[in-house]
Amino acid sequence: MSAQTTVGEGKQRISMKIEGMHCASCVATIEKSLLSQDGVINATVNLLDEKAVVEFESGKVNRSVLEKAVESSGYRAKRSVMTLALEPAPRDDQWNEIVESIESLTGAISASAYSESGRVLVEYDEDLLTPKIVRRQLQSLGFEIGESTVSGVDRETLAREEEIKYFEYRFVFALILTIPVMFITFGIALLPPGFPSDLTMFILTTPIQFIAGYPFYRSSFRALVHGKTNMDTLIMLGTSVAYFYSVAATFFLTGYMSFYDTSAALVTFILLGRWLEAYAKGRTSTAIRSLMDLQATVAVVIRKGEEVAIPAEDVEVGDLLVIKPGDKIPVDGQVYEGRSSVDESMITGESVPVEKNVGDQVIGATINKNGLLRIRATKVGQDTALSQIVRLVENAQTQKPPIQRKADAIAEYFVPMVLIIGLATFLAWIFLGGVPWDVALNYTTAVIVAACPCALGLATPTAIMVGLGKGAQNGILIKNGAGLETIPNIDTIVFDKTGTLTIGRPAVTDFITAPNVKTENALALMASVEKGSEHPLAEAIVRYAEEMGVHFTKPTEFQSQSGRGVTSIINGITVLVGSSRFMNENGVDITQLETHAEELETQAKTTVFAAADSSALALAAISDPLKSSSIYAIDTLKQLGIEIWMITGDKERTANAIAEKLGISNVLFEVLPGEKAENVKRLQEEGKTVAFVGDGVNDAPALAQADVGIALGSGTDVSVETGDIVLVRDELTDVVSGIELGRRTVSKIRQGFFWALIYNMILVPIAAGVFYPFTGLVLRPEFAGLAMALSSVSVVSNALLLGRFEPKKIAGLPSEEQTLSLAPEAAIDPVCKMDVEIAGASLTSEYKGKKYYFCSPYCKTTFDANPKEYENRDIRD
Numbered sequence: 001m002s003a004q005t006t007v008g009e010g011k012q013r014i015s016m017k018i019e020g021m022h023c024a025s026c027v028a029t030i031e032k033s034l035l036s037q038d039g040v041i042n043a044t045v046n047l048l049d050e051k052a053v054v055e056f057e058s059g060k061v062n063r064s065v066l067e068k069a070v071e072s073s074g075y076r077a078k079r080s081v082m083t084l085a086l087e088p089a090p091r092d093d094q095w096n097e098i099v100e101s102i103e104s105l106t107g108a109i110s111a112s113a114y115s116e117s118g119r120v121l122v123e124y125d126e127d128l129l130t131p132k133i134v135r136r137q138l139q140s141l142g143f144e145i146g147e148s149t150v151s152g153v154d155r156e157t158l159a160r161e162e163e164i165k166y167f168e169y170r171f172v173f174a175l176i177l178t179i180p181v182m183f184i185t186f187g188i189a190l191l192p193p194g195f196p197s198d199l200t201m202f203i204l205t206t207p208i209q210f211i212a213g214y215p216f217y218r219s220s221f222r223a224l225v226h227g228k229t230n231m232d233t234l235i236m237l238g239t240s241v242a243y244f245y246s247v248a249a250t251f252f253l254t255g256y257m258s259f260y261d262t263s264a265a266l267v268t269f270i271l272l273g274r275w276l277e278a279y280a281k282g283r284t285s286t287a288i289r290s291l292m293d294l295q296a297t298v299a300v301v302i303r304k305g306e307e308v309a310i311p312a313e314d315v316e317v318g319d320l321l322v323i324k325p326g327d328k329i330p331v332d333g334q335v336y337e338g339r340s341s342v343d344e345s346m347i348t349g350e351s352v353p354v355e356k357n358v359g360d361q362v363i364g365a366t367i368n369k370n371g372l373l374r375i376r377a378t379k380v381g382q383d384t385a386l387s388q389i390v391r392l393v394e395n396a397q398t399q400k401p402p403i404q405r406k407a408d409a410i411a412e413y414f415v416p417m418v419l420i421i422g423l424a425t426f427l428a429w430i431f432l433g434g435v436p437w438d439v440a441l442n443y444t445t446a447v448i449v450a451a452c453p454c455a456l457g458l459a460t461p462t463a464i465m466v467g468l469g470k471g472a473q474n475g476i477l478i479k480n481g482a483g484l485e486t487i488p489n490i491d492t493i494v495f496d497k498t499g500t501l502t503i504g505r506p507a508v509t510d511f512i513t514a515p516n517v518k519t520e521n522a523l524a525l526m527a528s529v530e531k532g533s534e535h536p537l538a539e540a541i542v543r544y545a546e547e548m549g550v551h552f553t554k555p556t557e558f559q560s561q562s563g564r565g566v567t568s569i570i571n572g573i574t575v576l577v578g579s580s581r582f583m584n585e586n587g588v589d590i591t592q593l594e595t596h597a598e599e600l601e602t603q604a605k606t607t608v609f610a611a612a613d614s615s616a617l618a619l620a621a622i623s624d625p626l627k628s629s630s631i632y633a634i635d636t637l638k639q640l641g642i643e644i645w646m647i648t649g650d651k652e653r654t655a656n657a658i659a660e661k662l663g664i665s666n667v668l669f670e671v672l673p674g675e676k677a678e679n680v681k682r683l684q685e686e687g688k689t690v691a692f693v694g695d696g697v698n699d700a701p702a703l704a705q706a707d708v709g710i711a712l713g714s715g716t717d718v719s720v721e722t723g724d725i726v727l728v729r730d731e732l733t734d735v736v737s738g739i740e741l742g743r744r745t746v747s748k749i750r751q752g753f754f755w756a757l758i759y760n761m762i763l764v765p766i767a768a769g770v771f772y773p774f775t776g777l778v779l780r781p782e783f784a785g786l787a788m789a790l791s792s793v794s795v796v797s798n799a800l801l802l803g804r805f806e807p808k809k810i811a812g813l814p815s816e817e818q819t820l821s822l823a824p825e826a827a828i829d830p831v832c833k834m835d836v837e838i839a840g841a842s843l844t845s846e847y848k849g850k851k852y853y854f855c856s857p858y859c860k861t862t863f864d865a866n867p868k869e870y871e872n873r874d875i876r877d
Contacts, residue, residue: 011041014063015053017078018045018070020219022274023231023454026075028412029223033073037061048461049394052077063109074223074230079109079123082131085146086138089118094141101137105129130381132313160282166215167275174212174268177204185261198250201260209243213267215274229415231454235785237419238449239266242781245441256438265782266449273789277454280462280796290473292390294346294365299330302374315380323362323373331364332384333375340371347385348475348729385728392479392726393472401481403749404460418451418764425768433769442781446767450784451760454792459752462799467745474807475728476738478745483724485749486707487742489689493637493735494668494680496694496702497648497655498536500712501662501732502624506536508544509605510621512596522618524550526610529568529577532558537608538566538577540622563649563672576611580651581670583609583616593619601653604661626661633732634662640739643688647671647679647702676702693735710735737807748802752795759791 018030027045030052034043039060045052054066067077090098095113098120102111107128112121122134135145181204184197210217216239219232246258299312302320312330315321320336323329329342341353344366353369356362362375364384381387422444429440460481468478478484495501513522527545530538531552545552555568555575564585565578576586580597583590588611590597597607600621610617634644645666648655655669668679676694680702683690692699692706703709703723711723712730725742727734767784771777779787 011055012058013053013055014066015051016063016067016070018050018052018075019078020075020222021045021047021050022219023047023452023457025412025415025457026230027457028408029073029228029230030070030075031408032412033069034066037065037069040066046461047457048465072226074219074226074228080126082122082124082134083119084122084131084134084138085117085119086143087118087146088143090115090143098138098141098143101141102134105133105137107133130313132381160278164275164278164282167271167278170212170215171268171271171275174208174264174271177208177212178264178268180204181208181261181264198246198258198260201258201264202247202250205243205246205260205264208264208267209239212271213239216267216270229419231415231452233415234418234448234451235270238445238781238785239263239270241441241445241448242266245438249438259438259442259781262442262445262781266785269782269786270449270789273786273793276793277458277789277796280793280800294328294386296328296330296365300324300327313381315377317377317380319377321375321377323368323375325368325370325372327368329362329364329366329368329375331377332379333362333364333377335360335362335373336376337374338372340373341369343367343369346473347389389472389477389728392477393468395479401460401464401485401749403485403753404481407456407460407753410456414451414456418448421451421764421768422447429769443767443769445781446779446784447764449781450763450767450779450788452756452788452791454788455752455756455759455795458792458795459756459799460749462796463745463748463752463802466799466802467741467748467805470802470805471738471741474734474737476734476741476807477726477728478738478742479724479726483708484742485746486689486724487691487739488746490642490691490708490739492643492645492683492688493691493693494645494647494683494702494706495634495664496676496692496699497646497650497658498624500694501630501646501658502626504536504624504730506540506606506622506624508540508620509623510596510600511544511618512593512621513618514592514616517617519618520548520550522610523548524553525570525573525575525612526577526618526620528553528570529555529558529566529575529610532568533560533566536624537606537622541577541608541620544620562674573612574614575617577608579649580607580609583611586611586614588614588616590616590619592616597621598653601651602657604654604657606650606654626658627732629732630662633736634664636736637739638663640736642739645683647676649673674701677705680705691739693732710738734807741805741807744802744805748799751798755798756791756795759787763787 021027021030027047030045031043034040034045034052034054037056039057040054041057042055043052044054052070056066070077086098092115095115099111099113102108102120102122107125109123109125111123114121124134131145138145181201184201213236216232216235219230220236223230223233242259242263246260246263249256249258296312298309299315299319300307300309300322301315302308302322307322315331321330321333323340325340335356335358337358339355339357342356342362343353344363347363347366356373361378362373363386364379365386379385382391425447426440426444429435429443430437433440464481464484467484471478498504498506511519511523513519523545527542527550530541532555533539553570555570557567557569559567561567561578561582565576565582567586568575568577576583576588580590580594588609590609590611593609593616597609597619600607600619603621603623605621605623608620608622610620637644643666644664645668646655646659646662646664647668648658649671650658650669652667652669655667659665659667671679676692676699680690680692684705684707689707691708691710692702693710693712694702695712699711703711708725709723710725710727712727712732712735725738727738763779763784765771766777767779767781769778
């Protein structure tokens with residue numbers, strides 16, 4: 001795959017699939033070659049994904065130059081290809097126009113015509129060009145596509161399967177020939193008396209060395225041609241030393257012992273390791289492939305009043321689709337007609353189906369459960385939520401955390417250092433140990449094949465690929481490696497209140513007027529001003545006025561001061577609506593209303609004042625119910641040792657009342673929207689590692705300032721620019737899950753590095769014979785090769801354990817609709833004493849004929865476990 005996008009003025013980014021990488025030193029070699037090109041700003045190579053991402057200056061360098069840079073380092077950049085049969089067959093004079101038309105498309109690299117067979121071969125960028133676009137271009141020229149072959153989503157899976165079979169076949173071939181070699185070596189009678197055993201082993205080992213071991217020779221010679229070395233260089237040297245020494249002992253040197261068994265077993269064991277490694281690596285991308293497989297292939301659209309089945313990729317924005325019970329929803333859309341429940345677990349991780357009515361958004365690849373829906377397509381192709389998720393995760397997987405760059409720096413010098421250590425081992429045993437040179441050669445071979453930078457290079461990408469893929473399956477999208485590595489260090493989390501800790505749907509609970517002011521007149525003026533505002537509190541006042549049936553008047557002027565209030569003129573009257581601070585700044589005396597305000601604020605309600613011509617008019621008290629998962633999430637994060645802060649624009653009394661219900665002791669109140677980032681910075685200056693949880697749009701500066709930004713509740717729009725973690729669901733439990741997943745992923749990365757480094761630190765000295773004079777411990781080259789191969793397999797297998805991660809779920813969390821439709825008598829939660837009307841109670845338990853209301857399943861579970869404890873208590877105590 002190769003993809004090119006514009007990332008800024010004069011800059012472009014290209015991604016290329018690369019063939020032939022096996023270890024961290026390969027990565028370092030390719031990156032160094034790419035960075036040496038004039039105009040290249042940054043280059044990142046991912047070993048596991050076999051992809052290079054290059055950022056460069058437009059006009060100074062192009063794709064061909066970058067591909068040649070990859071080839072000059074001994075590897076090959078691959079391109080995506082589609083072969084299309086055109087109908088009717090073009091005339092000779094039409095081919096030039098066809099080729100030029102295709103090459104004019106964004107993402108087309110080249111097009112080649114084959115007039116004899118009536119086909120055109122297109123090299124293209126998968127991320128920018130699709131067969132659908134090419135087909136439309138050809139249709140505009142009067143041609144249709146007949147038989148075609150396209151390298152699509154399944155190509156990656158097929159390539160991985162081919163790699164597994166490639167090494168499997170070579171391993172089996174080598175094993176069949178190695179078994180008799182080992183029998184002969186250990187004196188098990190396979191040959192007639194007097195038959196030359198060395199000659200037999202030569203005949204058996206030669207195919208192992210040059211047929212089964214061909215991949216190592218090809219890779220190492222390709223690198224050596226360009227003056228480079230890699231892991232296969234060590235393998236090639238180690239096996240060749242043992243093989244060619246044995247050949248010399250068989251045909252030219254008399255009295256020397258051959259090591260055919262070492263050569264044969266070494267190749268066989270390393271092929272076994274490569275086979276197991278390929279299989280394990282194939283499993284690391286299972287999560288992303290499973291997401292890709294969710295895409296619907298067929299869509300039923302309404303065309304000219306008839307239902308027509310078409311390929312899902314042909315759906316256009318605005319098309320009306322029919323979704324029957326049990327069908328996958330092909331694209332993102334809005335319910336146009338019908339009612340049903342939709343299983344969104346494959347995108348959000350939420351196991352409970354979500355009710356959908358007219359006007360609700362639906363996500364492509366989710367499943368319609370029990371009703372007939374008609375939806376209007378709003379996002380198709382690569383704009384759908386599923387495509388955005390896959391693209392976001394793939395981009396994240398190519399980004400390296402700082403710890404991986406340190407490993408790459410080590411790997412760059414690893415192979416030359418091993419060769420130097422191998423030579424030093426040989427000379428030390430010859431001149432200091434006084435052993436025969438064939439014994440010294442055995443030690444040298446063991447050192448060369450024991451050393452392994454592969455595990456070092458696989459530790460990070462395997463853990464990241466598995467961890468990020470598992471997160472994507474559960475609606476937790478970790479966007480970059482730097483943020484991922486910071487997650488375990490988080491000691492402070494700042495939560496924005498509105499829409500994060502609360503459900504974001506405030507409602508007016510009290511409306512109090514100044515003396516001699518009519519409620520209807522005050523509400524009409526206040527709501528008329530607020531109708532021009534998009535603030536959630538303003539919307540609550542407008543909804544309340546509409547319910548009360550008041551008449552709205554359009555203001556002639558409207559001015560807003562963020563975080564304070566608005567000023568407007570209605571029928572010549574200057575109307576102010578905002579906070580008490582805003583009133584005081586404008587010289588309005590609100591003394592008569594402040595007593596009421598103080599009492600309401602202690603009930604966790606937000607107060608909004610109104611004034612007309614500098615005279616106090618009215619006071620509205622607004623409550624925004626807390627999310628039912630807030631208490632559980634805050635409590636769990638505190639148990640993880642994280643300090644919790646709440647930031648809000650509310651006054652001190654209101655903010656403290658809400659924080660007390662949540663168990664939060666650190667509160668930042670009366671904070672203007674533009675000051676959130678400053679407060680985060682202040683906490684960072686105190687030495688804290690801060691995560692900020694808020695809305696991906698309104699809280700963008702604070703999310704960017706934080707060490708880790710967590711954008712909550714993005715829904716179908718996961719392309720949030722700021723934020724290191726994007727959560728699809730508007731659920732605080734996912735914050736907990738995101739932190740735990742990040743910690744486990746980084747833990748697996750560190751475990752991988754630890755074992756890779758410990759392996760090399762222990763095994764290389766053993767292979768060199770350092771401990772032989774004291775313990776008699778010797779490591780034969782073939783077993784050194786086996787250990788080397790298995791070290792990579794163990795690192796990958798350890799990372800695969802991340803696949804067992806399951807986010808903590810709270811069964812039965814109420815939906816937003818349930819939370820808003822509370823009975824007013826909901827009263828007090830008997831466990832935590834929270835005002836469940838404010839908290840959003842929808843859970844109940846019956847005990848001895850009495851109904852108990854709960855703010856969250858966290859409290860309900862506590863009560864249900866031991867209801868007798870509450871037997872003699874009044875629910876309102």
